[in-house]
Amino acid sequence: MSWAVYPPAGNAVVLQPSSFDVAGLFPVHQLIWLQSGTAALAFCLRQHHLRHSQISQPEVLIPAYGCPDLVAAADYAGYIPRLVDLAEDTSEYDSGAFKAAVNENTLAVLAVNFLGMAADVGVIRSMLAESPNVSIIEDNAQWFPQPDRPVTTEADYITFSFGRGKAIGLLGGGLVACREQPLLLDVKAPKIDRLWPVKVRLYNALLHPALYGVVSRMPGLSLGQTRYHALTELAGMDPQPQAVLAANVERYGQFDAWREVCFDEAFTNWPHISVPGFSPQGTPAANRGRLLRYPLLLADSEQRDAVLASLSKAGLGATAMYRHALPDIAGLEGRFDRTTVPNANRFADRLLTLPLHAGVTRAVIERITATLARHLD
Structure with missing residues (x-):
């Protein structure tokens, strides 16, 4: 298990003013x-x-x-x-x-x-x-x-x-x-x-994998x-x-999208994986802008959970996003009929997201793709 944990999303907050309109x-x-x-x-x-x-x-x-x-x-x-x-x-x-x-x-x-x-x-x-x-x-x-x-x-x-x-x-x-x-x-x-300025400085510090790893393992924080x-x-x-x-x-406008490109190239034509917003021909769909996290749909919930467990153990910032469709989200139980939204349930079961923030290096991307390859080859 890695003590360093990459957050799933988030970039440091800039505290300087700007004349940008x-x-x-x-x-x-x-x-x-x-x-x-x-x-x-x-x-x-x-x-x-x-x-x-x-x-x-x-x-x-x-x-x-x-x-x-x-x-x-x-x-x-x-x-x-x-x-x-x-x-x-x-x-x-x-x-x-x-x-x-x-x-x-x-x-x-x-x-x-x-x-x-x-x-x-x-x-x-x-x-x-x-x-x-x-x-x-x-x-x-x-x-x-x-x-x-x-x-x-x-x-x-x-x-x-x-x-x-x-x-x-x-x-x-x-x-x-x-x-x-x-x-x-x-x-x-x-x-x-x-306390907002203090919270921002703490937040910026906690984006470091070593500190985020400590905080993410504290009981009760969820x-x-x-x-x-x-x-x-x-x-x-x-x-x-x-x-x-x-x-x-x-x-944000100056952020380089090379991380998305690396994942696009890595997952083109991989078996058992589909990439929402990415065509089989290897090009981003017209509706895809800059991504907050990189989405993958795996074959089923068992495969997704196994891959997620390995990536999480290595501290690589992967998540299942919301994990459930809205009828099964905590606090909404019993309000909606889950049987009427089968595609949403399957989407939730299969979705895996990968980090794209500024802390993600090429070495991190290589570790992520190698972990996926071990499960899917």
């Missing part, structure tokens, strides 16, 4: 800054219900594999979350399940960018041709735009998260970009976390555990992380 990435949108990505989603849902208050029990369609914060945002906003199964071997909605889920109470759809693979908002819009009042909210909690890959203008709302381990990780904060002037909502004033947490309020974003956002966005 973040608003310039959103030339046609109104921007609203909130305390989290969950709050950003809830804000969008509340906004749209205010515009269509005649629907007393609004529903929102959510992909059945994803972060439980999607459900928390729906709950806070007063929507009924309706889970929709995925298309086989992808993070996209299954078209048949999607069309069957739309009804007279459907008021919103969450189009989730998974690990940097964007949902096809155009296809979703076409499936809503007979439901013009339904809003599409593009959730980009795991991705952020760059000058060479800007945001789209197809969705009604776009949200981002700046939590720990996100594409732009500031230990907190969220952003809404909307096409229309937002209506007034009860949003509380930002809470100033006086690092990386996925469970449902209720959202209790909407508040503005703490001005401290907001003040250094520009510098971190600038650094």
Whole structure:
């Protein structure tokens, strides 16, 4: 067992100011800054219900594999979350399940960018041709735009998260970009976390594999555990992380994607492995932007768990991501029928993610691919 453990995601937070124009990435949108990505989603849902208050029990369609914060945002906003199964071997909605889920109470759809693979908002819009009042909210909690890959203008709302381990990780904060002037909502004033600078320095230090290895083995911390947490309020974003956002966005834009290329080359035509967002011809799909983590789908849960155990023992930063589809996430047990989302269950059973952050060296990538080869050859 390795005492050094690489974190699964996360880059050091830059604390210097920058003149980079973040608003310039959103030339046609109104921007609203909130305390989290969950709050950003809830804000969008509340906004749209205010515009269509005649629907007393609004529903929102959510992909059945994803972060439980999607459900928390729906709950806070007063929507009924309706889970929709995925298309086989992808993070996209299954078209048949999607069309069957739309009804007279459907008021919103969450189009989730998974690990940097964007949902096809155009296809979703076409499936809503007979439901013009339904809003599409593009959730980009795991991705952020760059000058060479800007945001789209197809969705009604776009949200981002700046939590720990996100594409732009500031230990907190969220952003809404909307096409229309937002209506007034009860949003509380930002809470100033006086310990935020201390937390950032600790976070930056803990990205070192030796320190992360110590902390990850401390009992009771449950690092990386996925469970449902209720959202209790909407508040503005703490001005401290907001003040250094520009510098971190600038650094994000300069990040070299060579790690993705190494994994792409390594896993081309491997048996028993498929790479979401990567074509059999060896090219990234059109919807793939910069990845937060590198996704693999193994043959089944037994193979995935065996590979994950070996990579974890070696401290190589691999994870099963959420591990379960939403019906089986801690805190959501009994709320949803897992038998209606078989593809999402299989996706959760087979998914393995590999680290792509700045701490990952070529030697780490070689160790990861060698470990996989031992299990799959």
